[in-house]
Amino acid sequence: MNTLLEVSGVSVSFDGFKAINNLTFNIGAAELRAVIGPNGAGKTTFMDIVTGKTRPDEGRVIWGEKSQSLLAMSESQIAQAGIGRKFQRPTVFEDQSVADNLMLALRNKRGPLAVLRFRPSGDDHAKVRDLATQIGLTQALERKSGELSHGQKQWLEIGMLLAQDPKLLLVDEPAAGMTPAEREHTTEILVEAAKTRAVVVVEQDMEFVRRLGCKVTVLHEGSVLAEGSIDHVTSDEKVIEVYLGR
Amino acid sequence: MSEARLTQSRRGPLVARHPSLVIFLVVLALFTLGVTVLAEGFGMGMISTSFVKTLGKTLCLCLVALAMDLVWGYCGILSLGHMAFFGIGGYAIGMWLMYARTEIIVAESMAAAALPPTAAEISQGIATQIFGVVGASEFPPIWAFAHSLPLQLAAVVLVPGLLALVFGWLAFRSRVTGVYLSILTQAMTLALALYLFQNDSGLRGNNGLSGLQNLPGLDAVPQATVSLWFFWGSALALGLAYALCTWVVSGKFGSVIRAIRDDESRVRFLGYSVEAYKLFIFTFTAILAGIAGALYYPQAGIINPAEIAPIASIYLAVWVAIGGRGRLYGAVIGAGFVSLLSTWFTGGQAPDVNLGVYTIQWVDWWTVLLGLSFVAVTLFAPQGIGGLFDLLSRRARAEEGPQGLKEAPQK
Ligand SMILES: Nc1ncnc2c1ncn2[C@@H]1O[C@H](COP(=O)(O)OP(=O)(O)OP(=O)(O)O)[C@@H](O)[C@H]1O
Ligand SMILES: [Mg+2]
Numbered sequence: 001m002n003t004l005l006e007v008s009g010v011s012v013s014f015d016g017f018k019a020i021n022n023l024t025f026n027i028g029a030a031e032l033r034a035v036i037g038p039n040g041a042g043k044t045t046f047m048d049i050v051t052g053k054t055r056p057d058e059g060r061v062i063w064g065e066k067s068q069s070l071l072a073m074s075e076s077q078i079a080q081a082g083i084g085r086k087f088q089r090p091t092v093f094e095d096q097s098v099a100d101n102l103m104l105a106l107r108n109k110r111g112p113l114a115v116l117r118f119r120p121s122g123d124d125h126a127k128v129r130d131l132a133t134q135i136g137l138t139q140a141l142e143r144k145s146g147e148l149s150h151g152q153k154q155w156l157e158i159g160m161l162l163a164q165d166p167k168l169l170l171v172d173e174p175a176a177g178m179t180p181a182e183r184e185h186t187t188e189i190l191v192e193a194a195k196t197r198a199v200v201v202v203e204q205d206m207e208f209v210r211r212l213g214c215k216v217t218v219l220h221e222g223s224v225l226a227e228g229s230i231d232h233v234t235s236d237e238k239v240i241e242v243y244l245g246r
Numbered sequence: 247m248s249e250a251r252l253t254q255s256r257r258g259p260l261v262a263r264h265p266s267l268v269i270f271l272v273v274l275a276l277f278t279l280g281v282t283v284l285a286e287g288f289g290m291g292m293i294s295t296s297f298v299k300t301l302g303k304t305l306c307l308c309l310v311a312l313a314m315d316l317v318w319g320y321c322g323i324l325s326l327g328h329m330a331f332f333g334i335g336g337y338a339i340g341m342w343l344m345y346a347r348t349e350i351i352v353a354e355s356m357a358a359a360a361l362p363p364t365a366a367e368i369s370q371g372i373a374t375q376i377f378g379v380v381g382a383s384e385f386p387p388i389w390a391f392a393h394s395l396p397l398q399l400a401a402v403v404l405v406p407g408l409l410a411l412v413f414g415w416l417a418f419r420s421r422v423t424g425v426y427l428s429i430l431t432q433a434m435t436l437a438l439a440l441y442l443f444q445n446d447s448g449l450r451g452n453n454g455l456s457g458l459q460n461l462p463g464l465d466a467v468p469q470a471t472v473s474l475w476f477f478w479g480s481a482l483a484l485g486l487a488y489a490l491c492t493w494v495v496s497g498k499f500g501s502v503i504r505a506i507r508d509d510e511s512r513v514r515f516l517g518y519s520v521e522a523y524k525l526f527i528f529t530f531t532a533i534l535a536g537i538a539g540a541l542y543y544p545q546a547g548i549i550n551p552a553e554i555a556p557i558a559s560i561y562l563a564v565w566v567a568i569g570g571r572g573r574l575y576g577a578v579i580g581a582g583f584v585s586l587l588s589t590w591f592t593g594g595q596a597p598d599v600n601l602g603v604y605t606i607q608w609v610d611w612w613t614v615l616l617g618l619s620f621v622a623v624t625l626f627a628p629q630g631i632g633g634l635f636d637l638l639s640r641r642a643r644a645e646e647g648p649q650g651l652k653e654a655p656q657k
Binding site for chain 2: 051053074075076079080084085087091093094095096100103104105110111112115116118119120160164
């Protein structure tokens, strides 16, 4: 299996506290992966490192066929290289309509001059409508995204992520604050997305992870505690001790 | 239905997509026509020449407020240094005005001599005339292009643009934001003002440049006419800039800069280089400010370093806040309303208020009133005067609302 993202020996500390400790993590080009772990395990920090928000103290983060190091790239360059991210707290542009949010994320040229001349083509409009259908927001396209419910904002952010058409999706707790029906729909979207690209889902909810039916990585105190199928990791004693047995 | 609107709202020419642009341009045209008809220069003489100048200057202030709204209201960069760019534009055009007019005067006075003067003698004569007040008699290097109108016009655009580009690049690259950026821009304008105050700055120290209302070679044209020329020029510049800004803030570019204002780190993760956008807007608005200044100071007649003092840029922010930031007409209304009111109060026209024990003299108390209004707007009406239009349009929509609902099912 060819690796899309290779994180090896990465450590980062905040004021002496080691949030990520010699972490190693690989994911293939069309793979769905769940990352679980107790609060403060370093799941969000892991995503911060991959997306360029936090610079690690040591280690390597290698990306794609050309084996570029992500550590030398800015956040926007990493995003353009094909890594999209959904934040734990939904962050959409509340002042703008759902359609504008999606249009903003849609994969197109990103430079100021290109954007200044940009006129959405019929194709762009069609893509926005398709995405809206996928995330169930067709009726809300012209509404300000600030007026959406928490769950709808989560979906809008997933929609924005898909609009970017990234090679790797990093999704931080997508199901938080969703009803069971909404969760099920979210699972479908993620599983569908993972058919053509790599998806990393951070989630606390075991049921949700079970439904994803994929390989699971358990993080604890900034490093990998166990990795394998959901049944494998849930029967691992170390995992039971730190995570499930709480 | 939402589909139809989605596609409709983004097609057709700029004016068709933005009814507020049409309204603005029509109002501006009517205003310009009205003033012309009533002015001394061509019309009935009901508006004095000095008031035409005041109105023309006000249009220039509206133009720089437009720039401020773009950089602050839309992109979220609270620059407290944009009046520096305005001042630079004024100095750039002022240098040519002063040079060219002095050249004519000097040439005339020397023509009376027995021997025709050499070019060096004329140049020497001009330098003595201009720099006598600061005890110098030679042209400083920055006056190298002062003889050329096209070059000084280029400087109106290029100097503010380059300064903003370099300053912005340094600041945005190090991710200076918020209050720190505001302080940095204040420091920039303060440093520039302090530098210009020095006699050896090459721009006549605190004397500044004067006599700018006199156009070289056009002494025969009365000020009543010249004032209208500049008034028209200012109105034209404001109209063009308004259309340009409407184009910039509409569509996807506007969407990106508003997103930067609301959550810049999120925009980075979408793959946009936030720094590049900020730099673009900062530089573009600095150029607009420079052009506004170049139109303003020939109407004011004089420019000196006090015009670039940090307080000027703070006033600019206050106008935009009172008018309503994040909407272009808000900035124009704020600058127009507050600066005209300010002229009225500080010009001694406002009647003093006698409280018995104390007499409120508006010349002194106007600043206090302005400060209090700013606080009140910030606390109680963050949308500013522009917010009133929202109220009106919401009420209008509420009235036609039930009708709209009735029609919907028939579709
Ligand atoms: N910028 C920061 N400065 C200091 N400490 C930080 C910073 N970011 C994260 N931490 C610490 O690092 C640890 C890991 O945090 P992280 O947010 O990655 O955990 P998490 O696994 O995402 O937890 P949760 O399930 O609560 O979201 C926590 O103890 C946190 O307090
Ligand atoms: Mg987290």
